[in-house]
Amino acid sequence: MPEENSALWKDKKRILGMPISFTKYSVTNERLYVSKGLFTTEENEILLYRILDIKLVRRIFDKIFGVGTITLYCADETDREFKIVNIKNSKKVRDMLSELVESERVRVGIRGREIYGAEQHEGV
Numbered sequence: 433m434p435e436e437n438s439a440l441w442k443d444k445k446r447i448l449g450m451p452i453s454f455t456k457y458s459v460t461n462e463r464l465y466v467s468k469g470l471f472t473t474e475e476n477e478i479l480l481y482r483i484l485d486i487k488l489v490r491r492i493f494d495k496i497f498g499v500g501t502i503t504l505y506c507a508d509e510t511d512r513e514f515k516i517v518n519i520k521n522s523k524k525v526r527d528m529l530s531e532l533v534e535s536e537r538v539r540v541g542i543r544g545r546e547i548y549g550a551e552q553h554e555g556v
Contacts, residue, residue: 440532441525446518449497457516459529462536464504464516478514480529480536482507488526494518502526 442458444451454470464478483504490500500522504514519525537543 441528443519446499446520449499457519461532478506478508478511480533481540481542483533486526486530488522490522
């Protein structure tokens with residue numbers, strides 16, 4: 433997980449709108465970090481430029497408790513579909529992630545076709 437002062441956003445998975453789970457999320461300019469578990473901890477990171485698409489779902493009970501779930505579709509072998517579950521201010525987080533993904537792609541110099549693998553099919 434990143435140091436406290438380098439995180440642009442952080443939150444926990446919420447149960448009934450309260451952050452009482454052992455799943456923590458944080459975002460820096462370059463990566464999304466996830467830490468899950470109490471006795472056995474699993475940590476994962478996703479490079480932002482590898483995120484291909486972002487979807488937000490807010491069901492009726494999510495709206496009541498002020499949370500939402502963001503699904504990230506990634507060009508990553510271990511996490512092709514990754515969910516950020518039941519987080520507060522989910523619309524703002526989705527928008528922030530979208531902007532960070534685009535700026536990180538520009539910074540790294542990645543074009544969309546490099547991520548999607550279109551270069552392999554140019555002659556077709």
